[in-house]
Amino acid sequence: MELNETQSKELATILVVNEDNRIDSRLVHQFLEIKTVHTTWIQRRIEKYGFVEGVDYHLSILETHTGAGSATNVFMLSLSMAKELSMLEDNEKGKQARLYFIECERRLNIPKTYSEALRALADEHDKMLIEQQKHQATKNLLNEKTIELDENKEWYSVKRLFLMSGKKLPDIKTMQYHGRELTKLSKQYGYEVKKIFDGNYNLVGSYHIDIINKYNRRLGKIKR
Secondary structure: OOOOHHHHHHHHHHOOOOOOOEEEHHHHHHHOOOOOOHHHHHHHHHHHHOOOEOOOEEEEEEEOOOOOOOEEEEEEEEHHHHHHHHHHHOOHHHHHHHHHHHHHHHHHHOOOOHHHHHHHHHHHHHHHHHHHHHHHHHHHHHHHHHHHHHOOOOEEOHHHHHHHHOOOOOOHHHHHHHHHHHHHHHHHOOOOOEEEEEOOOEEEEEEEHHHHHHHHHHHOOOOO
C-alpha cells in the first residue's frame, strides 16, 4: 500500500520535515490525535521503547517568553523514530503517517542528480568487488592450508584417513562421529585441532598423528 500523490502532498504540509530530515514530535503528536499531553506522551515512548538521544531524536529547549522561566522541550525526531511512533498507535492516522515517513526515507536514499546516481552505482560496484576479493583471498588461504596439511605427515583429516586406507568414504554422520571423537581425544591429551577447507565439507578438523594412533588403538575403526 502506498500514498497517492495528493495524499503525499497534503501530509507534507502537516508533517513538515526539516533540512536535517527530522520532524518536531509535536507535529506527529497532533496529527496522530494523541489525547495524552505531548511531553508526557513522548517521554513515555522514549523510556518504554529505548529511543536514544542524539540518534533517534535531538532535544532542545525553546524559551516561550510566556512567563518567568517558561520553556518548552523540543524533540526533533528522526524519520525512523517518527515512523515507529506512528506504527505504535495502530490506527488509520498512524498508518497514513507511517506510509508518509517510509516515502520520505525512500526519497532520501534516491540520488538527486545523474552524477549522484553514477557515484552511488560505482560505490555499490566497489563494495561488491571488495567483498569478492575478500572471499577469494579467504578461499585461497584455506586452499593453501589444505595443501600444506594434506602433504603433512603429522596431520590427518577423517576424509584423508579413509582415502589413504583405500576405503570408501562413509556417510556424513559417520564422518562427523569420528570427527567428534577425535576432537575429544585431542582435548584430553592437549593437542590442537587444526581447521582446513574441504571442497565437499567446508571447514573440517585435522588431527595430529599421535591422536590418530591413540584413536586407532582404542577403537580399531580407522586403519592408517
